[in-house]
Amino acid sequence: MSGQLRRRYQRLLFTYPTNYRAAHGEEILSTLLEAARPTQRWPSLRESTSLLLGGLRLRARQSAKESPTRLWTDGLHLGVLLVVLVNLGHALQMQFPLWIVLVAVGALAVLRGWGRTALAATAIAALAVARPLLPHIGLPWWLPGYGDWSAVGRYLWPAVVLAVLAWPGVARLRPRSWWWLLLPAAQAALPLTEQPWSLVKAGAEMGLLLAVLVVAAGALDPRPAIAAAVYLVPGLLYAAESIAEGPPSTLALGYWMALAVLTATLAATAWRIRRQQLTQH
């Protein structure tokens, strides 16, 4: 009983920043378990709400103490991580082993915060996929090539963001959790380009982005909003190219328009949060 309840409360504590959890997690869990009824198996609504709000408030306070450079670095880093992980998921579905290695090296370097290695690997990948559009560059047999700019953009965009992050004076990249690797693994395992998985993916993406908006606004932290905006850029490039090539389906148009509105809202939210933080301190 107590073990189950403990695990459930432990999950709720994930709303708190890692450093706070390390210092106070055990203590809070003990208090929660002492306050629980002897037969209780599920966290009460009152305690759950209080933990969620407490975690968000603490994140807001910690975020307000961070420098703007740190916030931008973390936000851009998280956004670029999402893009390279999705690219890795795509690569894993292809028949180019060396290409998979190149994209995986880039993704791992972004994940662990090795900025220069990540920039080198993603820049090579971007150049490689752009070969059909740049005829004078030789075509190594072990790399796939794309003939459309939106696909190239998916690889070029992370290289651009990483080049910004490699600029002198930008804060150091923080290593991210290995758990992120579940994202490309799931993407490679599920047929996401086929129905109904593509709809499930689109729905999950929308739901997550809306959740990011709520969390960012609740925690007064612009980082999730910056990250989500970075993640959405390749999708918007693809939408722009699809529209330029011919009239897209109503469903596709609705989806891309919703993404565009979300991107704009995320950017505005990040801006508003930072202004709010500056006026509070």
Place this chain on the structure above:
Amino acid sequence: MVRVSSSISEPSYFILAALLDGPLHGYGIIKQAAKLSDGRVRLAAGTLYGALDRLAEQGLVLADHQEVVEGRTRRYYRLTDPGVHALQGEAARMEQAARVVTRRSGSAATTPRLA
């Protein structure tokens, strides 16, 4: 939630009051705050630790010592001298604020109404 002053919220006031008799751990504070407020202040853990964090940052409480009881970690908190002063100041302010109303409502109740 009623705010008892511009700086100390009602939960924080009762957390400080709970620590007046000596150091207490998280659950001890929850029970003592409920008892002192006649069951009105029921602190959830998220609220308690958020408030303790702010009070510690303001120098009003301090983590005193830690012990493990039946495999559970208990950290005890105690009031600092500025904490005692802040609490006494808040109590005096509320007493004075309460007098302003209770004195006048007492006389209003005894004054006959004019038609």
